[in-house]
Amino acid sequence: MITVTDLTKRYARHTAVDHVSFEVQKGTIVGFLGPNGAGKTTTMRMLTCFMPPTAGTATVAGFDVLEQPHEVKKHIGYLPETPPLYPEMSTSEYLEFVGKLKGLSGDELAKRIDFVLERCSVADVKDKLLGKLSKGYRQRVGLAQAIIHNPDVLILDEPTSGLDPKQINETRDLIKSLAGDHTIILSTHILPEVEQTCQSVLIINKGRLVAKDSVNNLQNRARGAEQLFVEIAGRGSDVDSTVIQQRLERIPGISHIVFKEKQQNRSVFEIESHKDSFVRGDLARAVVESGWDLNELRPAAVSLEEIFLQLTGEPAAAESSEAPVATGAA
Amino acid sequence: MRNVLVIFRKELHGYFTSPVAYLLLTMFAVVFGLFFWNALGAFVFYSMESQMRGQSFPMNLNEELIRPLLSNINVIGLFFIPMITMRLFAEEKRSGTIELLVTSPIHDLEIIAGKWLAALALYGMMLLVTLINLAFLFKYGQPDWKPVAIAYLGMILQAAGMLAVGMFISTLTKNQIIAGASTFGVCLVLWVIGWTGSYETATWTQVLSYLSVTTHMEPFSKGLLAISDTLYYLSLIFVGFFLTARSLESLRWRS
Numbered sequence: 001m002i003t004v005t006d007l008t009k010r011y012a013r014h015t016a017v018d019h020v021s022f023e024v025q026k027g028t029i030v031g032f033l034g035p036n037g038a039g040k041t042t043t044m045r046m047l048t049c050f051m052p053p054t055a056g057t058a059t060v061a062g063f064d065v066l067e068q069p070h071e072v073k074k075h076i077g078y079l080p081e082t083p084p085l086y087p088e089m090s091t092s093e094y095l096e097f098v099g100k101l102k103g104l105s106g107d108e109l110a111k112r113i114d115f116v117l118e119r120c121s122v123a124d125v126k127d128k129l130l131g132k133l134s135k136g137y138r139q140r141v142g143l144a145q146a147i148i149h150n151p152d153v154l155i156l157d158e159p160t161s162g163l164d165p166k167q168i169n170e171t172r173d174l175i176k177s178l179a180g181d182h183t184i185i186l187s188t189h190i191l192p193e194v195e196q197t198c199q200s201v202l203i204i205n206k207g208r209l210v211a212k213d214s215v216n217n218l219q220n221r222a223r224g225a226e227q228l229f230v231e232i233a234g235r236g237s238d239v240d241s242t243v244i245q246q247r248l249e250r251i252p253g254i255s256h257i258v259f260k261e262k263q264q265n266r267s268v269f270e271i272e273s274h275k276d277s278f279v280r281g282d283l284a285r286a287v288v289e290s291g292w293d294l295n296e297l298r299p300a301a302v303s304l305e306e307i308f309l310q311l312t313g314e315p316a317a318a319e320s321s322e323a324p325v326a327t328g329a330a
Numbered sequence: 331m332r333n334v335l336v337i338f339r340k341e342l343h344g345y346f347t348s349p350v351a352y353l354l355l356t357m358f359a360v361v362f363g364l365f366f367w368n369a370l371g372a373f374v375f376y377s378m379e380s381q382m383r384g385q386s387f388p389m390n391l392n393e394e395l396i397r398p399l400l401s402n403i404n405v406i407g408l409f410f411i412p413m414i415t416m417r418l419f420a421e422e423k424r425s426g427t428i429e430l431l432v433t434s435p436i437h438d439l440e441i442i443a444g445k446w447l448a449a450l451a452l453y454g455m456m457l458l459v460t461l462i463n464l465a466f467l468f469k470y471g472q473p474d475w476k477p478v479a480i481a482y483l484g485m486i487l488q489a490a491g492m493l494a495v496g497m498f499i500s501t502l503t504k505n506q507i508i509a510g511a512s513t514f515g516v517c518l519v520l521w522v523i524g525w526t527g528s529y530e531t532a533t534w535t536q537v538l539s540y541l542s543v544t545t546h547m548e549p550f551s552k553g554l555l556a557i558s559d560t561l562y563y564l565s566l567i568f569v570g571f572f573l574t575a576r577s578l579e580s581l582r583w584r585s
Contacts, residue, residue, distance in 0.1 A: 048433045051582045073435040084430035086340075088347040100336040101434040145430070 001026040001153060001183040002047065006056035009042050009207075016042040018207040019056065026152075029179045031198035031215075032187040035312060039207040040187040041081065044155050047185070048078045061152045074103065077151035077182070081158050083142025087131025091122055091141055094130055095148055102149035112148055120144040120174060136167035143174060147182065154178065156186040160193060172197050191308055205312040228271040228280065231296035232287055239292060241267040251286055253279040266295060333436040337444025338451075341418070345452050354413055358456040362403055366463040369399045391473040392553075396464070400481045401551045403460065405544060407489060408517045410456065414449045415496030416510035419578075424504040428581070438578050442571060446490075446497055453489045457482060477553025484550025487563035488543055492517060494570020501577040520544075 002024040009017040017039040024030050032040050046053045047060060049069040058065045061075035099109045117123040120140045125133060146154055160168045176197055194201050195215060203211040232244055241262050248257055256272040273279040287294045345351040377389045422428040431441055467473055496513040503509050524542025526535040539545050549556040
């Protein structure tokens, strides 16, 4: 649905986007992840034909952004970082205006307005002035304007920034429910957002694409080993933490044990096991057989955060800086 | 054309849902009313005087009331231009709505034309209000309507040109005040440079005088439809449009 090849945007002094290439399949949600100033917004602006690329090509729904911007614009719904609202218009007036801008008219326009009012749950504020709406509503009206013409592709720039946790969840659910009908690219610098909403992820840093993969694959990649979080307590009596640690070290498959803290008679450990060896059963049995209580045993989830830091951190950035330059020269 | 209308309606809606339109219409009506009142008072006084002296031909409404009144009000109108144009693009840039406009499947020229037409419509409404005062002259006197119509055409043409220039200035900044003040400055300069030509005959003063927007009003206020002056205003509109389009395009390359 979206094909980007060697997309580059250069300004006078720096390169904002540097030979970025990726593809997005129809009906999927792709997270565009990167620290602030990494080039996310610039890439999105090139896809929406807001600005032309310096080099490289991008096609959206089969149309080239440079050659057929008019067609591309018809097939894209775009929500910029700040929703483009006119404070003096009411919600329905605004949606009518945007609908007409996108080429809708008559019955079709009326139908679409009703539809998006419901879809984005903004029907209850349809006669309110946009300037008076809360941040959450403004964001949803922004989404409503993006989907008013039923575009194939939705481009959302930081759709949850500045919202409170409840609004963030509502917005994420809304975005998830829009996938299928639309192909969605959303940018964010919040990692859990990608884990929760997206199927695949593009990580961009300093204008370069440093990773593109599905969320699952990326998590597996970082999870070289399983990490467990264990809390063990002595039954009735106090047990020395070192005694527990010595016992745990004898369990096969465990590679590393870190003693975290001890409170009263409870000791907390972080355990790392080798990949593919499931030590949880052995661990539980060992604890119980020793006459202790197993208060807590849970996997410490590997978050994208770690992958992200690995990929965008200084050493990782230095490593990956070679490859894109090579492809650029070729 | 449809898209031009969509933008036009939106802009006009913007003028009338904020106090801008009402404020401008009221202020212009009040100022025009005061000018009209003074001009009429003077006209009545002098025509009484000339009657008492027993002069044979009566004073001419067109020549001695309407013409000076309209050329005064034409200059006043010049200073309303910045208030109409300052928000056109500056506000869209500040609030980020410009992104919505330029990522929609419409052409830049349609955006520009829609906005300019809305500004012109507002100016037209301001002029329309002044016709109420003139209607009294037509009720109680017999002025010739043709020179009046041509004078109004001239005022519309001048406004059309200056609105296009103001629109261009509005694309240069996110700040309405800066856009307004710069447009005000440009209007002032384009008015004042016309004065030099009246006492100097050097070529450069004649050129300056030619560039002034108000000098080209003279034939119109005399009731003459001069091609060259019409062309001047049309080219001013063209330059304004051209610069606005360029500026809008460069916004995309730079931002």
